[in-house]
Amino acid sequence: MFEHIMQMGPMLVLAGLTAGWVAEALSRAENYGFIHDSVLGLIGSVVMGATIWVVISSGAGMLAMFLIGCGGATLAIVAQRTFWRAARLGT
16 A cells, blocks of 8 residues: 555646646736746646545546646546636626
8 A cells, every 4th residue: 555655646746736837837917927827727736636545536647647637636626726716806
């Protein structure tokens, strides 16, 4: 089990950083910042990956874990931008 976690952990980190980089590259005008997007992507990736790994399947492969991590990071970034914008506008 420990070996499996050691293999899947870097996939989640890589997925979070990739999603943060893509989010920053696609939305430079909104000025969120690369570090902010990367940290948010890492958090979303690790939370989603750990949840899926514990609840659904601990036998997922590296590609599946990378895609799950990208999905979690994307959800975290989109949710933050949706709610942050609403908080900034006071709505």
